[in-house]
Amino acid sequence: MNPLAAGRFRPASPCGRPVNWAATGRLGGGSSEPFDSLNLSTTVGDDRATVLKNQQRVSSLVGASELHVLDAKHGSQVGVVAEAGIAEGCDGVVTASPGLALLALAADCVPIVFADPAQGVIAAAHCGWRGLSAGIVEATITAMRAQGARAIQAITGPAICAACYPVRSDCVDQLRDGLPRSQFESVVTKLSDQWSVDVRAGVHLQLAELEVAVSSINRCTYEDQTLFSYRRDGRTGRQGMIIAQ
Numbered sequence: 001m002n003p004l005a006a007g008r009f010r011p012a013s014p015c016g017r018p019v020n021w022a023a024t025g026r027l028g029g030g031s032s033e034p035f036d037s038l039n040l041s042t043t044v045g046d047d048r049a050t051v052l053k054n055q056q057r058v059s060s061l062v063g064a065s066e067l068h069v070l071d072a073k074h075g076s077q078v079g080v081v082a083e084a085g086i087a088e089g090c091d092g093v094v095t096a097s098p099g100l101a102l103l104a105l106a107a108d109c110v111p112i113v114f115a116d117p118a119q120g121v122i123a124a125a126h127c128g129w130r131g132l133s134a135g136i137v138e139a140t141i142t143a144m145r146a147q148g149a150r151a152i153q154a155i156t157g158p159a160i161c162a163a164c165y166p167v168r169s170d171c172v173d174q175l176r177d178g179l180p181r182s183q184f185e186s187v188v189t190k191l192s193d194q195w196s197v198d199v200r201a202g203v204h205l206q207l208a209e210l211e212v213a214v215s216s217i218n219r220c221t222y223e224d225q226t227l228f229s230y231r232r233d234g235r236t237g238r239q240g241m242i243i244a245q
Ligand SMILES: [Zn+2]
Pocket: 160, 161, 162, 163, 164, 220, 221, 222, 223
């Protein structure tokens, strides 16, 4: 199975080891329609045994056998974990345990992986427009720093782009209330009476303000048929970003 993208976070100092990450799309798994085929979520109605096999395939991409899967509640709760499981109620999860992979799931929202390879602290998070104003990005970085992380790098995975993401005015009102004005103006745009939201731009702005170096797999889930998109398909699977040290 080939990942959508894969790479390594490298330590800036001589101590520490490179940290593997990978991003997945729809292709290369065993799930049937409408979850075909590399669905990684057990909570969307897919066959559980098939999803667990898909998760195993994805874990092997980063050389891990133990996996902690992130739940997604569109909040700002972050879990610190040391063994395999599901991060119930969390949109961010942090570990300092070698060999334990962290998996963030999404289908339009922004999946993010983070690492400080020199300090041996990694994280994964899920951020949609609610997460932007709830502060999941900052909460994840704070939890990483509490575990000893200092020079943090991050990558954002495939997500819906602003042009494909028109939103209602109540979403805009919540973002106006929840975000600093400078962020709001970069995240929300209005074209011919239609509001739209660029969640990735918001994540990158927030990371820059937290002095985290960030790059991006800049693909739109809605436009690309090889990616899962909830906006496009409704009942569908979830792709992910996975990281392990
Ligand atoms: Zn798009």
